Amino acid sequence: MTEQKKTTIVLFSGDYDKAMAAYIIANGAAAYDHEVTIFHTFWGLNALRKDEPIQSKKGFLEKMFGKMMPRGADKMGLSQMNFAGMGPKMIKHVMKKHQAMPLPELIDLAIEQDIKLIACTMTMDLLGLSQKELLEDVDYGGVAAYLGEAQDGQVNLFI
Amino acid sequence: MTEQKKTTIVLFSGDYDKAMAAYIIANGAAAYDHEVTIFHTFWGLNALRKDEPIQSKKGFLEKMFGKMMPRGADKMGLSQMNFAGMGPKMIKHVMKKHQAMPLPELIDLAIEQDIKLIACTMTMDLLGLSQKELLEDVDYGGVAAYLGEAQDGQVNLFI
Amino acid sequence: MTEQKKTTIVLFSGDYDKAMAAYIIANGAAAYDHEVTIFHTFWGLNALRKDEPIQSKKGFLEKMFGKMMPRGADKMGLSQMNFAGMGPKMIKHVMKKHQAMPLPELIDLAIEQDIKLIACTMTMDLLGLSQKELLEDVDYGGVAAYLGEAQDGQVNLFI
Numbered sequence: 139m140t141e142q143k144k145t146t147i148v149l150f151s152g153d154y155d156k157a158m159a160a161y162i163i164a165n166g167a168a169a170y171d172h173e174v175t176i177f178h179t180f181w182g183l184n185a186l187r188k189d190e191p192i193q194s195k196k197g198f199l200e201k202m203f204g205k206m207m208p209r210g211a212d213k214m215g216l217s218q219m220n221f222a223g224m225g226p227k228m229i230k231h232v233m234k235k236h237q238a239m240p241l242p243e244l245i246d247l248a249i250e251q252d253i254k255l256i257a258c259t260m261t262m263d264l265l266g267l268s269q270k271e272l273l274e275d276v277d278y279g280g281v282a283a284y285l286g287e288a289q290d291g292q293v294n295l296f297i
Numbered sequence: 298m299t300e301q302k303k304t305t306i307v308l309f310s311g312d313y314d315k316a317m318a319a320y321i322i323a324n325g326a327a328a329y330d331h332e333v334t335i336f337h338t339f340w341g342l343n344a345l346r347k348d349e350p351i352q353s354k355k356g357f358l359e360k361m362f363g364k365m366m367p368r369g370a371d372k373m374g375l376s377q378m379n380f381a382g383m384g385p386k387m388i389k390h391v392m393k394k395h396q397a398m399p400l401p402e403l404i405d406l407a408i409e410q411d412i413k414l415i416a417c418t419m420t421m422d423l424l425g426l427s428q429k430e431l432l433e434d435v436d437y438g439g440v441a442a443y444l445g446e447a448q449d450g451q452v453n454l455f456i
Numbered sequence: 457m458t459e460q461k462k463t464t465i466v467l468f469s470g471d472y473d474k475a476m477a478a479y480i481i482a483n484g485a486a487a488y489d490h491e492v493t494i495f496h497t498f499w500g501l502n503a504l505r506k507d508e509p510i511q512s513k514k515g516f517l518e519k520m521f522g523k524m525m526p527r528g529a530d531k532m533g534l535s536q537m538n539f540a541g542m543g544p545k546m547i548k549h550v551m552k553k554h555q556a557m558p559l560p561e562l563i564d565l566a567i568e569q570d571i572k573l574i575a576c577t578m579t580m581d582l583l584g585l586s587q588k589e590l591l592e593d594v595d596y597g598g599v600a601a602y603l604g605e606a607q608d609g610q611v612n613l614f615i
Contacts, residue, residue: 143607148454150318152377155498159468159614162578166599172607180314181377199391206378218470218499219524229582232517236581260321263395264388281325288452289302289331292607295466295614296318296454307613309477311536339473340536358550365537419480422554423547440484448461448490448610455477455613 144291145172148284151297152181152208153217154226154241160297161244167293168251175287176248177279179258182297183267185211185245186257192271200266207265211241249275256283302331303450307443310456311340311367312376313385313400319456320403326452327410334446335407336438338417341456342424344370344404345416345431359425366424370400408434415442461490462609466602469615470499470526471535472544472559478615479562485611486569493605494566495597497576500615501585503529503563504575510589518584525583529559567593574601 145167149160160176168174178186189210196204208214216225233240239247248255256277262268269278277283288294304326308319319335327333337345348369355363367373375384392399398406407414415436421427428437436442447453463485467478478494486492496504507528514522526532534543551558557565566573574595580586587596595601606612 145607148318148322150315150456156468159466159497162599163466163602166603167607170600170603170607172603179318197391197394199387202387203378203391219521228517228520232515232521232582232584235515238578238582260397264391264397266391281321282329284322285325285329285331285452289304289326289329290451292609293603293612294452294454295612296456297468297614307477307481309474309615338477356550356553358546361546362537362550419556423550423556425550440480441488443481444484444488444490444611448463448485448488450610453611453613455615 143170143172144287145174145293146284146288146291147176148296149176149178149182149185150180151217152184152214154211154214155216155229156297157182157185157211157214158241158244161241161248163295164253165244165247165251168248168253172293175254175256177256177258177284177287179261181207183257183262183265183272184208184214185241186255186272186276187267188271188273189213192268194268194270196266203265204267211245214241302329303446304331304333304452305443305447305450306335307455308335308337308341308344309339310376311343311373313370313373314375314388315456316341316344316370316373317400317403320400320407322454323412324403324406324410327407327412331452334413334415336415336417336443336446338420340366342416342421342426342431343367343373344400345414345435346426347430347432348372351430353427353429355425362424363426370404373400461488462605463490463492463611464602464606464609465494466614467494467496467500467503468498469535470502470532472529472532473534473547474615475500475503475529475532476559476562479559479566481613482571483562483565483569486566486571490611493572493574495574495576495602495605497579498583499525501575501580501583501590502526502532503559504573504590504594505585506589506591507531510586512586512588514584521583522585529563532559
């Protein structure tokens with residue numbers, strides 16, 4: 139009767155600190171043998187972007203979104219005390235000092251731990267993001283894929 | 298043993314994109330035969346406002362809140378890249394192009410699908426919103442109404 | 457078979473209104489005999505700060521974070537319509553008028569109702585907060601403590 143526990147997180151936010159919280163909870167849950175899924179939608183997709191610019195055909199607005207949004211986890215801002223980019227530098231500095239894992243390493247660890255990373259195809263369309271702009275280990279799906287995971291889970295969070 | 302699944306969402310945020318995410322998940326869950334409730338509190342109440350000004354007696358501060366807050370789903374801003382109102386225009390433009398439903402239509406669909414839309418009476422008092430300022434299909438309740446739904450549910454989110 | 461219900465909230469946000477929502481749901485759930493835990497992480501730790509300055513040895517960046525972050529629940533800003541501090545004053549004014557409990561009282565009530573308030577030790581390190589800067593009734597733990605509570609719960613929220 140030791141049923142498999144499940145943690146499913148919607149990562150909507152594109153903030154470094156919120157994404158960190160999401161990945162810390164996800165990695166913790168995986169370490170406790172939960173089956174874990176992070177469903178990335180809207181600005182949360184930026185955590186999955188590769189950090190180099192990728193050529194891809196886009197409409198004008200999609201190109202603007204693509205340029206203005208951070209390319210990958212390391213370039214995201216803070217939800218509070220961002221101070222035009224100083225905040226993330228400060229946080230990363232204290233994280234290093236206290237040996238906390240930076241977000242890109244937390245994402246790598248998640249992939250190692252077989253956490254399912256899903257990118258929301260509907261919002262990829264809206265923001266003009268193509269699959270070749272995102273990390274290799276990403277799955278693709280919509281709200282049905284999310285609900286399929288979430289409805290049998292114990293820990294469901296929207297971050 | 299196919300027990301009725303339940304999704305309950307607290308919509309706290311007054312951001313267009315977050316409200317969209319809430320209503321997309323809610324409509325998806327209803328399509329998968331979940332019993333769905335969206336409990337609107339604080340700024341999330343703005344999604345339920347009618348778009349015309351409604352006469353109602355209010356104190357000075359309540360009147361100010363009423364004026365400053367967006368009247369209805371279509372006037373809400375973005376949680377990120379709002380750019381003084383340009384962001385929502387851009388998003389709505391790409392949504393149209395990709396045939397994604399705008400928020401007011403997502404709300405209509407939710408009503409058609411019998412999703413229960415509850416407005417939090419306590420925060421209505423605080424923000425000076427009266428029932429006649431909100432859409433017709435709204436129910437009213439407090440934290441007890443919310444917990445009554447949430448505690449038997451599978452998918453519980455705070456957005 | 458009337459199993460003990462459980463509500464577990466991650467309070468990540470340092471906004472007055474979001475913390476209010478968290479504590480109102482938590483107090484409501486406790487009144488309905490749920491076992492309730494609020495896990496304070498990142499900016500949500502500010503709700504637990506004592507309002508007087510506390511001497512403690514810190515690095516430079518940690519000292520800066522300590523100075524810039526609000527000292528205690530009463531000094532937190534709003535997530536929307538903050539208007540450089542006018543928003544919280546307005547909200548507190550209408551709250552008084554409508555006899556809604558201000559946040560510090562909601563926290564006192566939570567303590568009276570035996571709601572478990574946990575401070576995330578990992579983010580305390582990052583933000584340079586020491587135990588003597590936080591309220592007396594606080595427990596300390598990490599992501600494991602959170603998951604231990606959350607995985608058996610019915611209502612799980614990230615605020």
